[in-house]
Amino acid sequence: MRKKIGFIIIVLSVILSICLCKTTQNEGVTTIIKDSKNMLIAINYPKTKYKTLNKEIERYVEETYNNFKDAYENFFGLGNKAELNIDYEYHQVDDRYLSITLYTYIDSHTLSLPLKTIYSFLYDCKKGTYHLLPDIVKNKKEMNVYIKDSLKQKYASYGTEEIDVPNELGAWPFTIDSKKVSLYIPTGKPEFAYYVVHIPLEYFEIGHIEKEEKAFQYTPKLSTIDPTAKVIALTFDDGPTKYTKDVLKILKKYKVTATFFVLGNKVPMYAETLKEVLTSGNEIGNHSYNHKLMSRLDKDSLLEQIDMTQKIIKEELDYTPVSLRPTYGSVNDKIRNNSSLKIVLWTVDTLDWKIKDSKKIAKRGLKVKDGDIILMHDAKERTVKALDIIIPKLLEEGYQFVTTSELEETKLLRKRL
Ligand code: ZN
Numbered sequence: 001m002r003k004k005i006g007f008i009i010i011v012l013s014v015i016l017s018i019c020l021c022k023t024t025q026n027e028g029v030t031t032i033i034k035d036s037k038n039m040l041i042a043i044n045y046p047k048t049k050y051k052t053l054n055k056e057i058e059r060y061v062e063e064t065y066n067n068f069k070d071a072y073e074n075f076f077g078l079g080n081k082a083e084l085n086i087d088y089e090y091h092q093v094d095d096r097y098l099s100i101t102l103y104t105y106i107d108s109h110t111l112s113l114p115l116k117t118i119y120s121f122l123y124d125c126k127k128g129t130y131h132l133l134p135d136i137v138k139n140k141k142e143m144n145v146y147i148k149d150s151l152k153q154k155y156a157s158y159g160t161e162e163i164d165v166p167n168e169l170g171a172w173p174f175t176i177d178s179k180k181v182s183l184y185i186p187t188g189k190p191e192f193a194y195y196v197v198h199i200p201l202e203y204f205e206i207g208h209i210e211k212e213e214k215a216f217q218y219t220p221k222l223s224t225i226d227p228t229a230k231v232i233a234l235t236f237d238d239g240p241t242k243y244t245k246d247v248l249k250i251l252k253k254y255k256v257t258a259t260f261f262v263l264g265n266k267v268p269m270y271a272e273t274l275k276e277v278l279t280s281g282n283e284i285g286n287h288s289y290n291h292k293l294m295s296r297l298d299k300d301s302l303l304e305q306i307d308m309t310q311k312i313i314k315e316e317l318d319y320t321p322v323s324l325r326p327t328y329g330s331v332n333d334k335i336r337n338n339s340s341l342k343i344v345l346w347t348v349d350t351l352d353w354k355i356k357d358s359k360k361i362a363k364r365g366l367k368v369k370d371g372d373i374i375l376m377h378d379a380k381e382r383t384v385k386a387l388d389i390i391i392p393k394l395l396e397e398g399y400q401f402v403t404t405s406e407l408e409e410t411k412l413l414r415k416r417l
Contacts, residue, residue, distance in 0.1 A: 028242055029269055031379065033291060033353070035328055039072060040083040041065075042291035042327075044265060045102065046090045053123050056130070057100065060119055061086055064104050075110070082108035087265055087290040091177045094207030097131075098123040099176035107296060116193040118173035118184050133174050133183070136205045143203055147183065150197045176206070216275050218319045225406055227413035230370040232399045233406075234258035234387075235346060237287055237325060238353075239378035240270035240277075247378040247387065248277055254391045256401035259344075260378065261287035261325040264309030271316045278319055283403035285323040286310060286341060295330040299338060306339050323404055329375075344404045346375035350386065353377050358385035365390040371411075373404060 034041040043065070045057050068084040076082045085105040093099050099122055107114040122131040137143050173184045173194075180201060184194040225231065236247060239262055251258055260277055262284055267274060277284060288294055288305040289312075297305065306324065314320055324341035331343055350365045361382060365374055366389075374390075376383050391401070402410060 029266055031238065031241060031266075033238055033379075035353075038079065038081045040081065040293050040328065041068075041085075043084070043086040044263070044290060045086060045088050046100070046269075048090075048098070050098075050123065050125065050128070052128055053098070053100070056121075057088075057102070060102055068106060071106075072108075076108040077110060080109040081293075081296075082106070083293050083296070085290060085292050089175050089177075091175070093122070093176045093178075096124055096126050097136075097176070097206060098125060099174075101173065101175040105292065107293075118194065120173040120175060120184075122176070132171055133181070133204075138203055138205055143199070146199060146203065147185075147197055150199075151185070151195060154195050154197070176201075176204075216318055218278050218317060225400060225402060225410050225413065227410055227417060230397070230399045231402045231407060231410050232368055232370075232394055233373045233402050233404050234376065234391075235261060235285075235325070235344070235373055235404060236376050236378040236383075237261045238263060238291065240266050240273055241379045243380060243384060244270060244273050244277070244378045246381070246384045248273070248280060248282075250384055250387045250391065251282065252280060253388075254395060254401075256391055256395070257281045257283070257403055257406075258401065259283040259285055259323070259404045261285040261323075261344075262309070262313070263287055263291055264289035264305075264312045267309075267312050267316050274317055278317060281403075283323070283405055284313060284317070284319060284321050285325055285344060285404065286313070286321045287325050288327050291327050293328060293330060294326045294335055295328075295332045297334075299334065302334060302338060306341070342405075342408070344373070346373045348372050348374045350374060350376050350383075352380060352383045352386060356382060358382040359389070361386035362389035362393075366393055368394070368399075370399075371407065373407065 028047045030045055030047050032041060032043040043061060045061055048054055064086060065084065068082075072082050083106065087103045087105075089099070089101040091099040099120070101118060101120040104117045104119070105114055122136065124131060134140070172186070175182045181199040181204060183197045183199060185197060187193060187195055234256075236258060239260055244260070257280065260274075260282060262274070264286070274284065286306060286309045289308045290305075292301070292305060294302055294305060310321060322342060323344045324339055325344050326335050329345050331345065336343065348365065348368055350361045352361045355361050355364075365376070365386060368374065376387070394401075
């Protein structure tokens with residue numbers, strides 16, 4: 001990769017050298033979710049303030065997407081379900097480096113096991129250049145000993161034969177966060193794609209920046225539902241996104257609340273917005289970590305999707321979701337039996353992910369009855385516009401807006417009436 005873009009980078013690094021990445025704030029996430037009959041696509045990648053970096057990330061995503069489409073049309077067979085998932089990790093390592101890791105997951109009925117690949121690099125924000133791990137290792141010999149020792153323990157736990165560790169780290173993918181370097185070493189085995197070796201930061205020439213800690217404590221609000229009046233639950237999937245704030249604004253305008261089924265991987269990027277979501281009396285539910293088709297996952301991967309999301313929400317928001325909305329609304333016994341979270345689907349689909357006209361979305365959202373759950377997505381402006389029609393009209397019709405937990409509570413209260 002360095003060869004390809006080397007020349008452009010040299011030219012651009014002069015321009016970029018004035019840019020400093022002091023802030024750890026991200027510019028956002030680009031999300032592409034497509035749910036056609038047999039092709040399920042969920043792509044998330046970071047959009048940074050560095051144009052060349054964005055271009056490189058976009059190039060990778062586009063190439064992967066095109067390869068997947070090719071395979072879908074020529075190899076997987078058009079009648080079969082196939083899934084492409086691209087997810088990322090983004091860490092500001094210090095005031096110079098950004099660690100970018102892109103995870104690709106491809107599954108199809110024609111594959112016996114899902115394909116997993118990782119693409120990663122370090123971005124030098126000051127110079128606008130790209131680096132691999134060997135560029136920042138302090139002592140290559142020590143590093144190799146460390147990796148070999150770690151791998152030996154892994155062979156024992158995985159029950160596999162030893163693989164050769166080359167003397168150079170090479171182009172193995174990696175992620176650097178505030179505590180460690182995670183190195184992904186290809187196993188060459190279909191059951192698990194990579195051995196993961198965690199290496200302390202001391203082995204590398206990198207600094208460390210302290211994350212600003214703002215203590216946030218979640219205090220649940222007391223609900224005031226009148227069980228004798230009609231209730232309706234608005235729900236938003238696939239967020240948070242940059243539109244979540246706008247959705248929240250509309251909810252506040254009419255003093256109503258809703259439930260947001262979020263993707264775990266997007267939570268840190270929009271933590272501040274989500275804190276506001278909670279303090280305004282809304283509920284947050286779990287919608288998986290990165291929108292994989294949950295009903296197709298094996299037990300371990302399924303639990304990982306659910307638990308990672310629970311953990312990240314707890315860490316970032318001091319809040320524990322009690323409900324789960326399986327991706328694509330696809331639910332089976334494996335999901336039912338492996339999670340203590342309450343599974344919440346919907347009864348009214350506004351199709352706001354497909355219909356472009358906000359009035360048409362609103363029309364669908366207004367065809368409701370007492371106790372309905374409306375599905376929307378906080379990912380488009382048209383949804384925000386449709387809400388501005390739906391909410392006042394339903395308030396006029398005497399509906400109380402409740403979260404999905406409050407909806408359950410209402411059912412209980414009504415039984416006691
Ligand atoms: Zn979804």
